[in-house]
Amino acid sequence: MTFEPGEPGQSKADLAETLRTLRKRAGRTQVWLAQRVNMSQTKISNIEGGKSAPNLVDVELILRALDAPPALVARVAALARTADTEWQDVWSQRRTGLEKKQNELAGFERSSTEFRYFLLSMVTGLLATPEYVRASLAGVPGDHSNAIAKKLERQAVLHDTTKRFTFILTEQAARWPYLQSSAMVTQLDHLVSVSRLPNVRLGVIPIGGHMRVAPLNTFTVYDVRIATVETSTGAMVFRNHREVSAYLNEFAVYEEYASFGEAARELLSSWGSQYRS
Known part of the structure; x- marks a missing residue:
C-alpha cells in the first residue's frame, strides 16, 4: 500500500493530522491500529487528536503497522522530533x-x-x-x-x-x-x-x-x-x-x-x- 500525504508541517498538530490521515487512507480503524501496535485505543485517539505527543518509538510502530514506505517513515520521524521541541x-x-x-x-x-x-x-x-x-x-x-x-x-x-x-x-x-x-x-x-x-x-x-x-x-x-x-x-x-x-x-x-x-x-x-x- 502506498501513501501520498502532503508535506508534513512543523507542529504537534501537523503530526497528529498526518498520522490520522495515513490511518484513514489505509482504511484502518483506531481499534485495529491499537491492537497492531499494542497501545490502547484511547492513546491512539489522543495522539491523533493532538492531546498527547507520541515519542519516536510510537511513531515508528504506527507507520510500520500502516505499511508506510521508508522515505515517509523518515519524514514523519523528523516531524515527530520537531513536534517534541x-x-x-x-x-x-x-x-x-x-x-x-x-x-x-x-x-x-x-x-x-x-x-x-x-x-x-x-x-x-x-x-x-x-x-x-x-x-x-x-x-x-x-x-x-x-x-x-x-x-x-x-x-x-x-x-x-x-x-x-x-x-x-x-x-x-x-x-x-x-x-x-x-x-x-x-x-x-x-x-x-x-x-x-x-x-x-x-x-x-x-x-x-x-x-x-x-x-x-x-x-x-x-x-x-x-x-x-x-x-x-x-x-x-x-x-x-x-x-x-x-x-x-x-x-x-x-x-x-x-x-x-x-x-x-x-x-x-x-x-x-x-x-x-
Whole structure:
C-alpha cells in the first residue's frame, strides 16, 4: 500500500493530522491500529487528536503497522522530533504573566526526581536569595510580586529528600556582580548553605587550567525526559530522546571539571571574602 500525504508541517498538530490521515487512507480503524501496535485505543485517539505527543518509538510502530514506505517513515520521524521541541519566547511569557512560567517549572519539579542544572552566567531561581530573585526581574516592566513569590516558594522542593539535585555553576555564574557587594556575599553564603543539603550536589567550575569544551547556554535536564535550554530571548524545551541525551552527555563532561563538596565551598567562601573586602 502506498501513501501520498502532503508535506508534513512543523507542529504537534501537523503530526497528529498526518498520522490520522495515513490511518484513514489505509482504511484502518483506531481499534485495529491499537491492537497492531499494542497501545490502547484511547492513546491512539489522543495522539491523533493532538492531546498527547507520541515519542519516536510510537511513531515508528504506527507507520510500520500502516505499511508506510521508508522515505515517509523518515519524514514523519523528523516531524515527530520537531513536534517534541517547543520554543518559549520571553515576550509571550510576559504577555501571559511570568507566574505562569513559574507554575510550569513547578510542574516539571513535581513530576521529576533527578535534576541537573548547568548554570553558565547566573544563579538559578532555586538557589537565589530573595534579593537576587527580585533583581532578576527588575528590568521587566510591570508588577511581578506574584512571580517573585512563586519563585521563592519553589525553593521548598530542595528539601524533598525523594528528589536529587546536581547544580554546576561556572565561576562567572557564581561571581557575576549582579547585586551590590554585601548582597553578593549573602548570595554566595547561601550557595554554601544549600550545598550542605543531603540531596544536593553543588559544584563550581573555576576559571583556570585547560578545558577542552566551551559551553554556549544554561540548561536543565529533568530525569531523562526533558531538557530546557535558555537564551537571552527565550527557552527551548526538548522532549526528544536524542536531544535530551546530548545534554546529559554534555553535563557529564562538565561534572569532570567541577569541584564539589568542601572544595566547592572553599571556592565560594573565598569569592565571598573578596566581596567583603
